[in-house]
Amino acid sequence: MPTLADLGEFEVIRRLTAARSLRGTGVIIGAGDDAAVLRPGAGRDLVVTADSFVEGRHYDARWMDAETAGRRLAIANLSDMAAMAAEPRWALHSCGARRDQSIEWLLAFERGLDRALGQHGAVLVGGNLTAVDGAAWSDLTLMGEVERGAAWTRSGARAGDRIAVTGWPGRAGAGFLLASRIGEAAREPRWRDVFHAWTTPASRVALARALAPLRAVTAAVDLSDGLAGDLAHLCAAGGVGAVLDAARWPEDQELAAAAEALGVPLETLRLGPSDDYELLLAIRPESFEACLDVARSLDVPLHAVGEIKPREAGVSWHGPTGTTPIVAGGFDHFGPGGRPIQE
Amino acid sequence: MPTLADLGEFEVIRRLTAARSLRGTGVIIGAGDDAAVLRPGAGRDLVVTADSFVEGRHYDARWMDAETAGRRLAIANLSDMAAMAAEPRWALHSCGARRDQSIEWLLAFERGLDRALGQHGAVLVGGNLTAVDGAAWSDLTLMGEVERGAAWTRSGARAGDRIAVTGWPGRAGAGFLLASRIGEAAREPRWRDVFHAWTTPASRVALARALAPLRAVTAAVDLSDGLAGDLAHLCAAGGVGAVLDAARWPEDQELAAAAEALGVPLETLRLGPSDDYELLLAIRPESFEACLDVARSLDVPLHAVGEIKPREAGVSWHGPTGTTPIVAGGFDHFGPGGRPIQE
Numbered sequence: 290m291p292t293l294a295d296l297g298e299f300e301v302i303r304r305l306t307a308a309r310s311l312r313g314t315g316v317i318i319g320a321g322d323d324a325a326v327l328r329p330g331a332g333r334d335l336v337v338t339a340d341s342f343v344e345g346r347h348y349d350a351r352w353m354d355a356e357t358a359g360r361r362l363a364i365a366n367l368s369d370m371a372a373m374a375a376e377p378r379w380a381l382h383s384c385g386a387r388r389d390q391s392i393e394w395l396l397a398f399e400r401g402l403d404r405a406l407g408q409h410g411a412v413l414v415g416g417n418l419t420a421v422d423g424a425a426w427s428d429l430t431l432m433g434e435v436e437r438g439a440a441w442t443r444s445g446a447r448a449g450d451r452i453a454v455t456g457w458p459g460r461a462g463a464g465f466l467l468a469s470r471i472g473e474a475a476r477e478p479r480w481r482d483v484f485h486a487w488t489t490p491a492s493r494v495a496l497a498r499a500l501a502p503l504r505a506v507t508a509a510v511d512l513s514d515g516l517a518g519d520l521a522h523l524c525a526a527g528g529v530g531a532v533l534d535a536a537r538w539p540e541d542q543e544l545a546a547a548a549e550a551l552g553v554p555l556e557t558l559r560l561g562p563s564d565d566y567e568l569l570l571a572i573r574p575e576s577f578e579a580c581l582d583v584a585r586s587l588d589v590p591l592h593a594v595g596e597i598k599p600r601e602a603g604v605s606w607h608g609p610t611g612t613t614p615i616v617a618g619g620f621d622h623f624g625p626g627g628r629p630i631q632e
Numbered sequence: 633m634p635t636l637a638d639l640g641e642f643e644v645i646r647r648l649t650a651a652r653s654l655r656g657t658g659v660i661i662g663a664g665d666d667a668a669v670l671r672p673g674a675g676r677d678l679v680v681t682a683d684s685f686v687e688g689r690h691y692d693a694r695w696m697d698a699e700t701a702g703r704r705l706a707i708a709n710l711s712d713m714a715a716m717a718a719e720p721r722w723a724l725h726s727c728g729a730r731r732d733q734s735i736e737w738l739l740a741f742e743r744g745l746d747r748a749l750g751q752h753g754a755v756l757v758g759g760n761l762t763a764v765d766g767a768a769w770s771d772l773t774l775m776g777e778v779e780r781g782a783a784w785t786r787s788g789a790r791a792g793d794r795i796a797v798t799g800w801p802g803r804a805g806a807g808f809l810l811a812s813r814i815g816e817a818a819r820e821p822r823w824r825d826v827f828h829a830w831t832t833p834a835s836r837v838a839l840a841r842a843l844a845p846l847r848a849v850t851a852a853v854d855l856s857d858g859l860a861g862d863l864a865h866l867c868a869a870g871g872v873g874a875v876l877d878a879a880r881w882p883e884d885q886e887l888a889a890a891a892e893a894l895g896v897p898l899e900t901l902r903l904g905p906s907d908d909y910e911l912l913l914a915i916r917p918e919s920f921e922a923c924l925d926v927a928r929s930l931d932v933p934l935h936a937v938g939e940i941k942p943r944e945a946g947v948s949w950h951g952p953t954g955t956t957p958i959v960a961g962g963f964d965h966f967g968p969g970g971r972p973i974q975e
Contacts, residue, residue, distance in 0.1 A: 317677060318785060321869075323715035323854055324681035324776075326783045329672050334660060338667035339724045339760045339773060346762075372666035381682045383726075383771040417682045419689075423766025428726040430682060430773040433667075440669045442661060511666055526664075 293395065293420070294388040302418055304392060305399050315378060316414055325414035327379050333434040336375035340365040344425040352468055353488050355394045359401025359427075364490050365513065366431035367409055368566035371497040372511040374441040375433035377411035383428040385421035402429065409494045439501060443526035446508035446571035452531060452595040453580070455493050455567045457539075458516045460486030462563030463547040470551065482543045490566040496589045497568065503583070505576030512567045517560040517615045519569055521604055527571075530602035533560075533595035535609060556606065560615060571597050636738065636763070637731040645761055647735060648742050658721060659757055668757035670722050676777040679718035683708040687768040695811055696831050698737045702744025702770075707833050708856065709774035710752055711909035714836040715854040717784045717844040718776035720754035726771040728764040745772065752837045782844060786869035789851035789914035795874060795938040796923070798836050798910045800882075801859045803829035805906030806890040813894065825886045833909040839932045840911065846926070848919030855910045860903040860958045862912055864947060870914070873945035876903075876938035878952060899949065903958060914940050 293301050306320040318326040329335060340362065342348055348358035363380075370377045382402060386395060403413055411431065464487030467475040475484055493511075500506055510523045516533075524531050538559070548555040572580055577593065584591035595607075604615045636644050649663040661669040672678060683705065685691055691701035706723075713720045725745060729738060746756055754774065807830030810818040818827055836854075843849055853866045859876075867874050881902070891898040915923055920936065927934035938950075947958045 317781075318783065322786050323712040323852075324679045324718070326716065326778070327678040327680060328780070329678055331674070335670040335672055335678070335775075336667045337670060337722070337724060337758060337773075337775070339726045339758060339771075341726050341728060341760045341762050341771070343728060343762055343764055346764075369666040373669065375667070379680070381680060381773055383682045383684050383773075385684065385686060385769055415680060415682065417684045417771065419684050419686055421686055421689075421767065421769070424764065426728055426764070426769065428682075428684070428760065428771040430680075430724055430726075432678075432680070432775075435669070437671070438660075440661065443665050509666075 290391040290393050292389050292391055293386055296392055298418060301392060301395065304396060316412060320415050325379070325381070327414065330434055332437050334437050334440060336370060336373045336433040336435050336440060337430065338366055338369035339428060339430045340369070341426060341428040346424070355397035356401035357488055359398035360405040360489065362427055362429050363402045363405035364492050364566050366429050367405065367492045367494050368511040368513065370431060370433045371493040371568055372441060372509045373433070373435060374439065374497045374501040374506070374509070375435040376498060377406065377409045377431060377433045377494060379414045379432045380406055380411055381430045382413055382416035384416065384418050385426045386418065387422070387425050388420055390425060398427070405492070409492060441497070441501070441506055441509040443508055443510050443523050446523060446527040446529050446597045448529060448597050448599045449574055450507050450571040450597040451574055451577045451593045452533065452597060453570045453572055453577070453591055453593050454512070454516070455496060456491060456565060456590050457482070457486065457541050457544060458512055458565050458567055459544055459558040459561070459563050460541070461490060461565045462515065462561060463544055463551070463558050464488065466551055467547060480543070480547065483547050486565065492566070493568045493589065496584060496587055499583050499587060500580055503576055503579055505573050505580050506570050507573060508571040510569050512563065512565040512569055515560065515562040516569065518562070520615065523569060523571065524604050528600050530598040530600050531595055531604045532598055532602065532612070533606045533615070535607060537592070538594050539590070539592045556608065560606065633734040633736050635732050635734055636729055639735055641761060644735060644738065647739060659755060663758050668722070668724070670757065673777055675780050677780050677783060679713060679716045679776040679778050679783060680773065681709055681712035682771060682773040683712070684769060684771040689767070698740035699744035700831055702741035703748040703832065705770055705772050706745045706748035707835050707909050709772050710748065710835045710837050711854040711856065713774060713776045714840040714911055715784060715852045716776070716778060717782065717840045717849070717852070718778040719841060720749065720752045720774060720776045720837060722757045722775045723749055723754055724773045725756055725759035727759065727761050728769045729761065730765070730768050731763055733768060741770070748835070752835060784840070784844070784849055784852040786851055786853050786866050789866060789870040789872050789940045791872060791940050791942045792917055793850050793914040793940040794917055794920045794936045795863070795876065795940060796913045796915055796920070796934055796936050797855070797859070798839060799834060799908060799933050800825070800829065800884050800887060801855055801908050801910055802887055802901040802904070802906050803884070804833060804908045805858065805904060806887055806894070806901050807831065809894055810890060823886070823890065826890050829908065835909070836911045836932065839927060839930055842926050842930060843923055846919055846922055848916050848923050849913050850916060851914040853912050855906065855908040855912055858903065858905040859912065861905070863958065866912060866914065867947050871943050873941040873943050874938055874947045875941055875945065875955070876949045876958070878950060880935070881937050882933070882935045899951065903949065
């Protein structure tokens with residue numbers, strides 16, 4: 290297996306770009322010139338996001354092979370597209386690679402990126418490659434399009450809106466914690482769903498694109514800090530409060546078992562730091578059933594878990610033992626209070 | 633001076649984005665949501681590029697303060713926009729920062745980015761911030777626009793076209809070499825132009841935008857690998873050859889003095905690895921004078937240095953002692969032949 294140093298920069302780039310299929314539309318000039326040239330759709334807005342993964346922090350060879358790590362980075366960016374109801378189109382991958390990395394590793398990482406992007410209609414059109422001495426890193430910029438003025442934002446929620454989540458928030462954090470605490474046992478079939486929620490999360494792009502025409506979603510945020518933290522972002526942006534209702538939360542036996550195995554309350558996993566890449570939506574109450582129908586048709590779990598309240602109500606969690614304020618506890622990369630249990 | 637760890641991620645991001653002025657047009661939603669929303673101009677193509685700087689490799693506190701380093705990263709990306717004749721619009725800055733870095737350093741780096749981008753009509757609209765243990769790094773993605781179908785590429789040169797360069801290629805590499813070899817003496821006034829060509833290169837965006845309507849440029853590449861390497865790219869892309877003519881090259885006394893001080897032939901500096909961020913252009917011969925007029929009006933040095941030839945002619949350098957083939961010698965980040973004298 291040749292290393293990147295064996296091959297040299299231009300051969301590495303040649304092999305990376307040779308693996309690309311520009312099956313997407315709108316690419317006038319792809320990799321190989323000073324910049325890529327793309328043709329946006331008429332009358333659409335452009336939606337742009339970037340996310341970075343650092344070796345040993347966001348991915349780890351013990352738990353994710355190169356293709357899985359690349360796929361997860363793509364999902365992180367696709368999740369931002371979903372949160373804006375945007376259609377993914379084009380991506381650039383900038384990579385800081387170690388000289389002793391194998392070309393196979395890098396090609397597999399790029400394949401993971403490319404396949405996950407391709408499944409949602411986006412293609413890699415460029416990027417940058419540089420050598421680093423320490424941990425490798427990858428920065429992915431993803432561009433998408435949305436009908437003009439129709440992007441979802443964090444700020445439109447109004448009192449009375451239903452709060453809904455896709456999937457099973459908390460599972461990704463639980464999968465990460467299990468892997469950290471019990472090691473190889475985290476691969477046992479009983480932890481399959483939480484483990485995969487961490488390593489191979491789903492994308493909610495298709496759901497977002499299907500919901501957008503209903504004009505029922507008033508605010509959206511993706512769950513990348515943890516439910517409490519991201520709900521706090523959405524409430525702050527909209528100038529509203531919220532109450533989550535434990536009684537309405539769908540049963541999640543595997544997450545409950547993980548909470549027990551980890552010795553933490555179930556609510557801590559549900560609300561705390563967790564990179565679920567699920568969607569947190571505020572939905573007009575009269576349109577909620579229509580949204581449920583769309584979700585069912587796509588086989589995406591969508592559950593009402595609470596309600597938007599006036600700002601004065603604050604943000605709280607209503608459980609069997611009463612109502613308690615939610616303290617935002619998302620992940621902070623730098624501290625001081627940041628608990629690095631999950632990114 | 634508080635460190636990033638003292639402040640925490642969200643406060644760092646708040647301070648970074650507070651420093652931004654969205655004076656550019658077309659930003660519907662800037663930083664603070666899941667993604668930025670931008671409104672491209674009607675009937676224009678999108679041009680996208682990314683470039684990354686690694687601490688200790690692309691910038692070094694001995695020679696560039698934070699604002700200068702940030703400015704230089706912006707110029708690297710702006711140079712790609714110039715090479716496509718694109719108008720810079722929007723940028724995303726992804727940053728891997730050390731926990732012990734000061735907030736002042738990061739704000740100054742971002743100010744350098746922001747000011748250089750702003751001088752060319754572009755604004756920062758988002759990015760990503762993550763913590764790293766080793767060398768810090770920054771990845772900048774820059775988006776621009778160009779009239780539909782009018783982007784310059786590397787591939788359109790035809791035999792008979794003039795080869796022209798902006799500025800004084802080789803100076804940036806000479807500045808870097810002087811700093812490496814003679815240390816503080818590189819700051820002496822006699823090395824002012826080569827030193828600044830390295831630390832604070834010019835942007836050629838204004839020239840490119842002014843030349844574009846003439847439809848005189850048949851191919852373009854920015855000089856970021858070195859003239860020999862980038863000319864080889866342009867010739868390979870266009871299926872042509874080229875001859876550079878030493879007799880037509882403008883006198884550059886400071887570069888000649890640097891060559892003497894460094895003990896290398898002047899041609900080695902002119903042709904070898906050098907991050908000049910100047911433009912190498914192929915120009916229709918009948919339009920060359922008109923291009924010169926535009927360059928003069930903008931006070932940008934533009935010199936004819938050779939001619940595009942048929943592919944069979946190869947790529948060569950015609951000097952006082954005869955004609956010699958040019959061996960492409962751009963910088964290779966990974967080796968094996970890469971000489972890491974300049975990035």
